[in-house]
Amino acid sequence: MAVDRPSEPERLPCGTPPDEVAEHALRGTPTEHERGCPHCRAVAEYHRVLARAGAELAAERPEPPPALVGSVMRAVRSQARPDRxxxxxxxxxxxxxxxxxxxxxxxxxxxxxxxxxxxxxxxxxxxxxxxxxxxxxxxxxxxxxxxxxxxxxxxxxxxxxxxxxxxxxxxxxxxxxxx
Missing domain, CATH: 3.30.70.1350 (Cation efflux protein, cytoplasmic domain)
Incomplete structure (x- = not known):
C-alpha cells in the first residue's frame, strides 16, 4: 500500500513549516521572523518544553531505596533452596x-x-x-x-x-x- 505524501509540507498560518521552526528552536537558532511571530513562538515553545522534559527524564537516574536490594536478595535466596x-x-x-x-x-x-x-x-x-x-x-x-x-x-x-x-x-x- 503506497502512502501519498503531500506535495507541499504542512505550514503554520504565517506560512512557515513547523518542522523548520522546531529544528531552529531546538538548535537555539531561530530566525528573526520566528522570534516575532506568535505562531512560530508557540511551536518553538512546545518543542522546547518537550526537549526539556526529555532531557530531565534522561538525566534522572533514581537510586533504589537502600533496603530494596536486601529484600530482593532475601526473596531470591528463599526461592533458590533446592526442593527435597x-x-x-x-x-x-x-x-x-x-x-x-x-x-x-x-x-x-x-x-x-x-x-x-x-x-x-x-x-x-x-x-x-x-x-x-x-x-x-x-x-x-x-x-x-x-x-x-x-x-x-x-x-x-x-x-x-x-x-x-x-x-x-x-x-x-x-x-x-x-x-
Missing part, C-alpha cells in the same frame, strides 16, 4: 526421585481437569502412614463442596499413583473462597 526429593516407585534397579515442586505441580495440574474448583496451594508432607497432601482451593462452580472435594481427591490420588507410584495416606482439601 520425593522417591518415585519405579521398576528396575536404581532409584528414581522428583523434586517436591514438580510433584506439587503435577498434583495441581491433575486438579485442573476437575471443573468447579481452582487449586491454589499444594503441600506435601511425610506423615506416619505415608505421603500426606494438603490442597487449598476456590470454589468456581455450582458443584457442592463435599462432592467437589471427592472429585479432587480422586484426581489427586490417581495422579499420585500413576506418576509418583505412591498411594497418598491422606488428602486434605480446604476451600478458601467462592468465586
Amino acid at each position: 526429593l520425593i522417591p518415585v516407585a519405579a521398576p528396575g534397579p536404581g532409584r528414581t526421585a522428583v523434586r517436591e515442586s514438580a510433584a506439587r505441580a503435577l498434583l495441581v495440574a491433575a486438579c485442573d481437569a476437575v471443573p468447579g474448583a481452582a487449586v491454589g496451594r499444594c503441600r506435601l508432607a511425610d506423615g506416619p502412614d505415608g505421603l500426606e497432601i494438603a490442597l487449598s482451593a476456590h470454589l468456581t462452580g455450582t458443584v457442592p463442596a463435599p462432592e467437589l472435594a471427592g472429585r479432587l481427591r480422586t484426581a489427586v490420588r490417581t495422579a499420585a499413583r500413576e506418576s509418583l507410584g505412591a498411594d497418598p495416606a491422606r488428602i486434605d482439601i480446604v476451600f478458601t473462597d467462592i468465586d
Whole structure:
C-alpha cells in the first residue's frame, strides 16, 4: 500500500513549516521572523518544553531505596533452596526421585481437569502412614463442596499413583473462597 505524501509540507498560518521552526528552536537558532511571530513562538515553545522534559527524564537516574536490594536478595535466596526429593516407585534397579515442586505441580495440574474448583496451594508432607497432601482451593462452580472435594481427591490420588507410584495416606482439601 503506497502512502501519498503531500506535495507541499504542512505550514503554520504565517506560512512557515513547523518542522523548520522546531529544528531552529531546538538548535537555539531561530530566525528573526520566528522570534516575532506568535505562531512560530508557540511551536518553538512546545518543542522546547518537550526537549526539556526529555532531557530531565534522561538525566534522572533514581537510586533504589537502600533496603530494596536486601529484600530482593532475601526473596531470591528463599526461592533458590533446592526442593527435597520425593522417591518415585519405579521398576528396575536404581532409584528414581522428583523434586517436591514438580510433584506439587503435577498434583495441581491433575486438579485442573476437575471443573468447579481452582487449586491454589499444594503441600506435601511425610506423615506416619505415608505421603500426606494438603490442597487449598476456590470454589468456581455450582458443584457442592463435599462432592467437589471427592472429585479432587480422586484426581489427586490417581495422579499420585500413576506418576509418583505412591498411594497418598491422606488428602486434605480446604476451600478458601467462592468465586
